[in-house]
Amino acid sequence: MQIHGWGNYPTIDAEVTKPLYLYDCARLINGGPFIARGMGRSYGDSANAERVLQTTQLDRYLDFDANAGTLTCEAGVTLREILSIITTKGWFLPVTPGTSFVTIGGAIASDVHGKNHHISGTFCEHVTEITMLLGSGELVTTSPIEKSDLFHTTCGGMGLTGVILTATIKLKAIKSTNIIQTTLKADCLENIYDQFEAHQSSTYSVAWIDCLASGKRLGTSILMLGEHAEDGILESRMGKTITVPTYMPAQILNPLTVRAFNKLYYTKVSHQKTSTVPYKPYFFPLDKINDWNKLYGKNGFVQYQFVLPKAIGIGGMREILTKIAASGAGSFLAVLKMFRAQNQNLLSFPLEGYTLALDFKMNTETVSLIKELDAMIVDLGGRIYLTKDALMSSQTFKATYHQWQQFEMVREKYKAVGHFSSAQSQRLGLL
Amino acid sequence: MKKILIIGASSSMAEHCARLFAARGDSLYLVARNQEKLNSLQKDLSVRGAVKVSTYVMDANDYKSHSKMLDNAEVTLDGIDTVLIAHGTLSNQKNCEQNVDLTMQEINTNGLSAIALLTDIANRFEARGKGTIAVISSVAGDRGRSSNYVYGSAKAMVTTFTSGLRQRLYKSNVSVVTIMPGFVDTPMTAAFKKGPLWATPSKAAKAIIKAIDKRNEEVYVPGFWGLVMLIVKLIPNGIFKKMNL
Numbered sequence: 059m060q061i062h063g064w065g066n067y068p069t070i071d072a073e074v075t076k077p078l079y080l081y082d083c084a085r086l087i088n089g090g091p092f093i094a095r096g097m098g099r100s101y102g103d104s105a106n107a108e109r110v111l112q113t114t115q116l117d118r119y120l121d122f123d124a125n126a127g128t129l130t131c132e133a134g135v136t137l138r139e140i141l142s143i144i145t146t147k148g149w150f151l152p153v154t155p156g157t158s159f160v161t162i163g164g165a166i167a168s169d170v171h172g173k174n175h176h177i178s179g180t181f182c183e184h185v186t187e188i189t190m191l192l193g194s195g196e197l198v199t200t201s202p203i204e205k206s207d208l209f210h211t212t213c214g215g216m217g218l219t220g221v222i223l224t225a226t227i228k229l230k231a232i233k234s235t236n237i238i239q240t241t242l243k244a245d246c247l248e249n250i251y252d253q254f255e256a257h258q259s260s261t262y263s264v265a266w267i268d269c270l271a272s273g274k275r276l277g278t279s280i281l282m283l284g285e286h287a288e289d290g291i292l293e294s295r296m297g298k299t300i301t302v303p304t305y306m307p308a309q310i311l312n313p314l315t316v317r318a319f320n321k322l323y324y325t326k327v328s329h330q331k332t333s334t335v336p337y338k339p340y341f342f343p344l345d346k347i348n349d350w351n352k353l354y355g356k357n358g359f360v361q362y363q364f365v366l367p368k369a370i371g372i373g374g375m376r377e378i379l380t381k382i383a384a385s386g387a388g389s390f391l392a393v394l395k396m397f398r399a400q401n402q403n404l405l406s407f408p409l410e411g412y413t414l415a416l417d418f419k420m421n422t423e424t425v426s427l428i429k430e431l432d433a434m435i436v437d438l439g440g441r442i443y444l445t446k447d448a449l450m451s452s453q454t455f456k457a458t459y460h461q462w463q464q465f466e467m468v469r470e471k472y473k474a475v476g477h478f479s480s481a482q483s484q485r486l487g488l489l
Numbered sequence: 490m491k492k493i494l495i496i497g498a499s500s501s502m503a504e505h506c507a508r509l510f511a512a513r514g515d516s517l518y519l520v521a522r523n524q525e526k527l528n529s530l531q532k533d534l535s536v537r538g539a540v541k542v543s544t545y546v547m548d549a550n551d552y553k554s555h556s557k558m559l560d561n562a563e564v565t566l567d568g569i570d571t572v573l574i575a576h577g578t579l580s581n582q583k584n585c586e587q588n589v590d591l592t593m594q595e596i597n598t599n600g601l602s603a604i605a606l607l608t609d610i611a612n613r614f615e616a617r618g619k620g621t622i623a624v625i626s627s628v629a630g631d632r633g634r635s636s637n638y639v640y641g642s643a644k645a646m647v648t649t650f651t652s653g654l655r656q657r658l659y660k661s662n663v664s665v666v667t668i669m670p671g672f673v674d675t676p677m678t679a680a681f682k683k684g685p686l687w688a689t690p691s692k693a694a695k696a697i698i699k700a701i702d703k704r705n706e707e708v709y710v711p712g713f714w715g716l717v718m719l720i721v722k723l724i725p726n727g728i729f730k731k732m733n734l
Contacts, residue, residue: 078501078676079526118529119536131536143537 061110064351065101066358067420067448070481076112080132080223086111087195091479094217096134096161100168101361102448103481104216111221113163120224124149127229128186133163133222138345145294145337149229150286152184156393158342163222168445169214169406173262173284173341176398180408182213183401184228191221193477211468214406216444218483219474234290237262237340240283243329247277247379251372251412254281254396261285262340265394268320269416270313272383276376279394280327284340297338301348308355308419313386344391354419359389362428363415363443364435365397365408374438375412378431382416385427389417404461404468407443415446425449444482452487462488490540491515492566494559496549496606497576499526501675502625505694506573511539518562518569520545521576549576549602550594555609563613571621571701572610574603579677580640592639600643604650611654614663622658623666623701624651628709631669631718634734648707655705664705668697671714 062069074095077083086092092109113134120130124147129140137151138158144150155170164170169182178184187201190212200209212219242257244250250265257263262284271278344350351359366374393415400409418424432454435442441458442450456462466489469475475489493510495503498519507517511534519534519542521527527544534542543565547558563569580595603624614620629637630644648667655665672678672687693710700708709715724732 076679079529081525118533120529120532122536129536 061095061098061106062358063101063103063105063448064099065360065420065446065448066351066354066356067360068103068106068481070103070106070108072106072108072110074110074112076115078115080116083111083116083191083221083223084195084197087191087193087477091477093478093480093483094133094163094167094221096164097136097159099157099160099164101446103485104168104444104447104483105164106481107479113161113221116223119143121226122147127231128226129229130187130224130226131162132224133166134161136161137165141337142294144229145232145235146292148232148292150232150235150337152228152230153178153181154341155181156342156344158338158345162225162227163217166213166222166225167215167217169401169403170445171395171397171408173264173282173395175408176258176263176396177261178230179398179401180214180403180406182403182406184230185213185225186228187226188212188222189224190219191223193220193473193475196473197223207468208472210403211405211465211472214403215465216405216483217480218478218488219469219472220478232286232292234287235292235294235337236287236290236334237284237337238287238332239335239340240330240332241327242281242283243324243327244277244279244281246274247372247376250277250279250281250394254412257281257283258396263396266323267379267392267394267414268324269379269382269389269392270317270320270386272380276379276383278324280324287334290334295336295338297336297346299346299348302350302352305352305356306354308357308421311354311389311419316389354417357420359417359419360424360428360448361415361417361446362431363407363413363446364431364440365413365443366411366435366438366440367409368411370411370438374434374440375414377438378414378434381431381434382427385423387418387424387427389419392416404465405444405459407441407445409441411440413443415443444486447482450486452485455486491570492518492568494518494520494562494566494569494572496520496547496572496574497625498530498544499523500575500577501677501690502670502673502693502697503573503575504530505690506575506697507534507539508537508691509694509698511535511537511542514538514540516541516566518543518545518566520547520558520562522546522548549606550597552602552605555606559609559613568617569613569620571623573697573701574606574622574624576602577625577677580637580643582635582637582639585639595639596643596646598643599640600646603647607650607654611658611663615658615661618662621664621666621701622651622654623668623697625668625670625697626651628669628671628714628718632721632729636734652707659705666700666704667707668700668710669707669714669718670697670710671717673710 061072093107094111095105116132116134122129154172165181169180171180260283265279265281267279397408499521531542577599585592626647627644629641630648651667673693696710
């Protein structure tokens with residue numbers, strides 16, 4: 059069957075196996091290389107392969123200690139599911155990415171980050187143990203202490219070290235499922251950088267940025283800060299969703315409509331406004347719209363996320379934003395975020411600095427724009443998020459993920475080479 | 490809190506029903522052939538909120554073991570409110586046509602073993618004057634079709650049997666719910682090409698739970714299958730026999 063990532067680009071004809079129980083997974087090992095895939099929410103081709111092990115039916119819990127706040131479950135359980143069970147008991151996920159429709163296996167393989175990265179780091183920094191299936195067919199347990207080389211290669215390792223079967227995570231205690239949100243407006247890039255620095259102690263912080271704003275308005279953005287409410291209810295309502303029924307004509311999203319939307323959005327939000335909101339719209343605003351990816355039309359889109367090191371200052375981001383604004387190709391959904399220092403995971407994306415994420419409609423102009431942006435990011439000492447990538451060259455990858463050779467050595471040691479491979483890993487020149 | 494016995498608990502539809510029971514804090518007694526599967530269900534359903542989850546290994550085709558299992562379930566749960574009979578296999582029609590033993594085995598698994606269980610359970614519930622007996626039958630039992638009439642005839646037996654049982658137990662305040670699923674995307678149907686008529690097991694489970702809670706009749710899951718099967722049943726034999734269904 060034809061499968062693709064969330065960006066609907068690229069697609070691949072794959073043989074998809076959906077095991078029902080953990081012990082069914084080992085059967086796939088000897089039939090040639092494959093990749094594990096969860097909800098297919100990575101944007102590009104990191105979960106694309108000719109053979110795919112889909113983990114969505116490995117969705118059982120093994121243990122939840124509501125006193126200690128630890129949870130163990132199979133790889134295919136989604137963060138949404140976990141939240142529906144733990145929140146009413148006073149617990150929350152330590153790190154949440156922008157959608158709750160991801161599996162725990164995917165969250166680990168991508169070492170996802172959230173609005174609290176500047177304080178809490180990535181998802182895997184709260185994973186205490188993983189059991190996994192190696193290329194040899196062996197089942198092993200790995201943790202920051204046990205086989206730590208395997209652990210730090212698997213966390214953020216894009217599924218290339220083996221199949222994650224179960225994981226144990228340390229949860230975060232909450233007193234309410236509500237979030238106290240404060241919005242602050244920034245009229246230029248310096249201003250938003252200053253505000254990020256000034257609000258470093260805020261638990262959650264993320265900015266929406268208008269990528270079409272140029273000149274004096276370059277960097278116009280809205281910073282959204284958040285704290286868990288100290289009192290109130292513990293509830294987990296699923297809320298109503300709407301569905302994009304079909305692929306929209308790609309022309310609907312053009313510089314004119316996006317510019318109008320961005321202006322309107324910026325005007326509508328008031329400065330220094332504090333409000334109490336449920337956690338779902340705060341953390342997962344787009345989860346309300348099923349299949350929102352179809353808004354970009356049949357050809358799909360590329361989500362482009364990069365990080366630039368703090369040390370190079372604001373100039374690099376200005377250069378890139380100027381380039382994007384000039385192209386007129388940016389989307390509504392551009393997000394700016396400050397990261398803390400990188401962790402020990404070999405292919406983990408975040409490094410100390412600022413990250414920008416935005417969508418580009420898929421077309422030939424996008425391909426050449428991204429090529430130019432990639433080159434700028436290499437020069438600036440940054441890198442591109444593998445979970446969103448669909449186009450990066452092997453040279454760019456190897457120039458920016460400095461530990462890729464060590465990554466390959468650990469894969470070799472644990473018999474992953476020749477067993478686990480994706481369209482992305484082949485493109486990036488990994489064995 | 491309800492006390493629920495599920496036979497064929499490792500089937501995908503039954504497991505999704507069990508998750509919904511667990512989420513509302515019911516107490517569960519799970520019966521299946523494989524202890525390893527039961528173990529993982531037990532842990533999972535406990536986390537999902539089930540007050541208590543007990544397991545029992547049994548092959549439904551071993552009729553002699555039924556009453557011991559039922560005795561055990563009654564003691565462990567301290568009385569049973571609801572039974573869900575969900576075990577079954579999707580017979581390979583072509584293989585059955587060439588093999589009498591295989592055909593008999595499929596009829597046993599999908600039809601006779603359910604009849605044996607129902608006979609025993611009915612007497613227990615009738616004596617107490619309360620309870621709900623839910624059985625997963627199939628739309629395949631509504632009319633025999635060349636593509637799966639072995640499986641279909643076993644399910645027809647279950648549907649007809651429960652229809653009579655419902656009349657009998659109505660007087661004793663015991664509900665008999667016959668669930669008639671259409672196409673559900675489960676491991677049993679993994680080999681089929683999926684289209685818009687297919688439901689996920691979790692959607693089907695929601696409808697099944699609703700039926701168990703509120704109804705005392707035959708319930709199609711999803712509901713549109715009632716209309717589909719009505720049309721299928723109305724096709725005159727002269728035309729039906731020439732069709733390829």
